[in-house]
Amino acid sequence: MSTVLAIHASPRGERSHSRRLAEVFLAAWQARHPQSRLTRRETGRALIPPVNEAFVAAAFYPEPDARPLSMQADLAFSDELVGELLGHDLLVISTPMHNFSVPSGLKAWIDQIVRLGLTFNHTLDNGVAQYAPLVQGKKALIVTSRGGFGFGPGGELESLNHADTLLRTALGFIGITDITVVAAEGEESAERTFQISVAEAEERLLALAREF
Structure with a gap:
C-alpha cells in the first residue's frame, strides 16, 4: 500500500477526535x-x-x-474525485457519526464517486438491473468517533449505526470490500471513559500502520 487517500469528514478542526485519531495512523504509516x-x-x-x-x-x-x-463541465469535479480514488491504494476516511449516519459532506463525496462506467457498471438481465463493481485491489480504513456507547458490532445500539453500514455498502458496491473500522465511543460520557476508548483506538491504529 504505497499511496494513501485521506478523506476528512468532520466539520470541526483541532477539536475533532476522528481527525486526530486518523493522524495517529497516518503519521505512523508515513514513518514506516x-x-x-x-x-x-x-x-x-x-x-x-x-x-x-x-x-x-x-x-x-x-x-x-x-x-x-x-x-463534461458538470462532471469535472466528480471526475477529479474519482481519479483521486482510483489513483491510491489505501482509502482512509475519518468521520464522526452525525445523527446515526455520516456528515453531509461525506455523503456528497460518496454520491460524486459512485459513477456509472467509472466505479461500477450496470446491465440488464431479462429486464432486471445487474450491477458490477469496477474498483479493484484497494483497502479502506474508517476512523470514526461516536458520542455514545454500544454502536459497534454486538452493541445494544448497533441497529442505530447507519454510518458504518452506509460506508461499507457504498464502498462495497464499487468494489472496496477489504474494510477496517476503528472507533472511539463515549465522547458524551465521563471524560475518563472516553479517554480509555480513545487510547484503545490509538493502539489499534498503530498496529494497523504496521500491518498495512
Whole structure:
C-alpha cells in the first residue's frame, strides 16, 4: 500500500477526535513508508457539491464519449474525485457519526464517486438491473468517533449505526470490500471513559500502520 487517500469528514478542526485519531495512523504509516504518497481531501470543512439534475443527466448520458462540453463541465469535479480514488491504494476516511449516519459532506463525496462506467457498471438481465463493481485491489480504513456507547458490532445500539453500514455498502458496491473500522465511543460520557476508548483506538491504529 504505497499511496494513501485521506478523506476528512468532520466539520470541526483541532477539536475533532476522528481527525486526530486518523493522524495517529497516518503519521505512523508515513514513518514506516517514507517514500509513500499521501493525498488529503477535505469534505467536512470544504464544500462538496451535492448531486443535482445536471450531474444526473451528464452521468447517465447514453453516449459517454460524446458528452457535450457543458456536460463534461458538470462532471469535472466528480471526475477529479474519482481519479483521486482510483489513483491510491489505501482509502482512509475519518468521520464522526452525525445523527446515526455520516456528515453531509461525506455523503456528497460518496454520491460524486459512485459513477456509472467509472466505479461500477450496470446491465440488464431479462429486464432486471445487474450491477458490477469496477474498483479493484484497494483497502479502506474508517476512523470514526461516536458520542455514545454500544454502536459497534454486538452493541445494544448497533441497529442505530447507519454510518458504518452506509460506508461499507457504498464502498462495497464499487468494489472496496477489504474494510477496517476503528472507533472511539463515549465522547458524551465521563471524560475518563472516553479517554480509555480513545487510547484503545490509538493502539489499534498503530498496529494497523504496521500491518498495512
